[in-house]
Amino acid sequence: MTVVSAIWHGGDLDTAKRLFPDAPDPWLDLSTGINPIPYPLPDIPASAWQRLPGRAEEAGLLAAARRAYGVPADAGLIAAPGTQILIELLPALGRAGDRIAVVGPTYGEHVRTWRKAGHEVAEVQSLAEAGDARVLVLVNPNNPDGGIVAPGELDDVARRFAARGGLIIVDEAFADFEPGTSIVPTLPPSTLVLRSFGKTYGLAGLRLGFAVARGDLTARLAERLGPWAVPGPALVVGTTALADRGWRDAAARARAGDAERLDRLLAKIGRVIGGTSLFRLVETEQAADLFDRLGRHGIYVRRFQDQPLRLRFGLPAGEAAWSRLAAALAG
Template sequence: MGETTGTGGIWHGGDLGRARALFPAAPEPWIDLSTGINPIPYPLPALPLSLWQRLPAADDEAALLAAARNAYRVPAEAGIVAAPGTQILIDLLPRVVPDLIRAGPVAVLGPTYAEHALAWRKMGATVVEADTLAQAADAATVVVVNPNNPDGRLLSVSELAALAARCAARGGLLVVDEAFCDFTPEASLVPALPPATLALRSFGKTYGLAGVRLGFAIGEANLVSALRDAMGPWAVAGPALAIGVQALADAAWLAQAGAARAADAARLDALLAPRGEIIGGTALFRLLATPEAPALFAHLGGRGLYVRRFQADPTRLRFGLPGDAPGWARLEAALACFPHGG
């Protein structure tokens, strides 16, 4: 069976059309647990019709960047650019830094979000997919997802700073993808951003609004400017600018959502623990390891519950969070009747 694919045939979650094709007899409505997106989204503000009728204004983009600077605690000297999602930034980065490709190997600390390695390979880079920092020792440029997707691995700010210094000494770059860092702000490298570092931040996951398509790159001004130039004018839609401004300024909502999702993650752990080993995750998803993962995937799919499986390791499943009481009840009932040991 296949899976939702991105570039290069990489599997991604979130495609319920594919889920319905895999399990045509499953009951509706489907519960999509295959992504790491907050199932309880930020409440959308009322948007004036004019935002849909005109091109995004420079003042609107400036307001968004100011809100992002404050929310992410960006140093005054650092550059920041908004993009229609972080995926485009991942894909563009190797295109705007050909010197880094010539500087030496690019190491991606994994297993992790597979689009990072693919983006560099497409531009001819030698990519090392390293399981440990020691295996990345020879690389000039290193990519780290922190907290990691899918296992939640977390490197400390001091570890990242030392890694950035090593990359800088080799004429390389440290790329830190902080897509899942909003609920663990103490883990962010952005406030103490060292030289030769580019941080990526995703809006849609934490705020439950992935369809808005909004993300940010934060780093040295010349690199950020190159990314901005590569995207061209009006890269972010006007409605996305307005939604981002309001949501990023709402610290109270973020704190409440973080506490609620942490409680949900603990609840999910309690449901999954009898079925295998909970390797880790974040407040938005949990990773389960079990030799019965293929059978469990099929069992849940047949009951209208779509979870994330992995090409590279068929013994693992990633579970997102249900968004309401009926969703939790259906997941609990499906797990309870799984006819295999944990």
């Protein structure tokens, strides 16, 4: 098996505390792209903890997800304990000798998992550079720069891949709050889409994600997941939250406003070069010094191994957090 290097991820407060042992508590973690205002947890019956998840409960979750994401009636849909486990399983859809093209720079686990499985992986900067790759991987909106490929353009590329037996994988982890970006409602053939629950609903610890595709692709992934993939409490929370369109629409508007506010704050220390409603990306020559300064103030932001001039900022939660960030940046 090919050995690949570890990837820096957001949300790793153990690393933050090791880097800045004298930072004040509590930490303000802005290193993730998770909604800082979570969905209010519904009542979870004791039975959800005490027995194995039932088929009826899973069917209820999938029905709610199908409506929330606009999944076509003839497309397959499966739930998993987070999209990361689905990313780990994606190489099972490939074949020996496949060439994989990943549009980047992007979420590093996509390159890592295919290389770990022994595939030849090329990081390309656009769809046009995919060449003769059999599998094309795209994060849309992209993480960390928020770049978007319009569904119409992606549909054309997907159909060309399908005509020669290829496969397109679209990671839409941040699509919920970016209207008009999802390809799910018009799902073309030979296309598999990943959707993340935890980022949108601020409940990343719940570990819930989905895969959508036509044909047998989702069934093949489900077989590898095995039975009872999603725990009972996640079925209850996911079903309730996904059915609450009013909350999601209100959250989308509120987080878009927060992103604009964060842009105004970050413009004072660097150039805001992109992002989504849940995070912003800044480029500055002072990135390393800024990371250290914020860390000493107990504020953790996302840095990048291969882009040392860039930092990604998540959204603060509440006025106290906003004031703390503003003061640290001004200092």
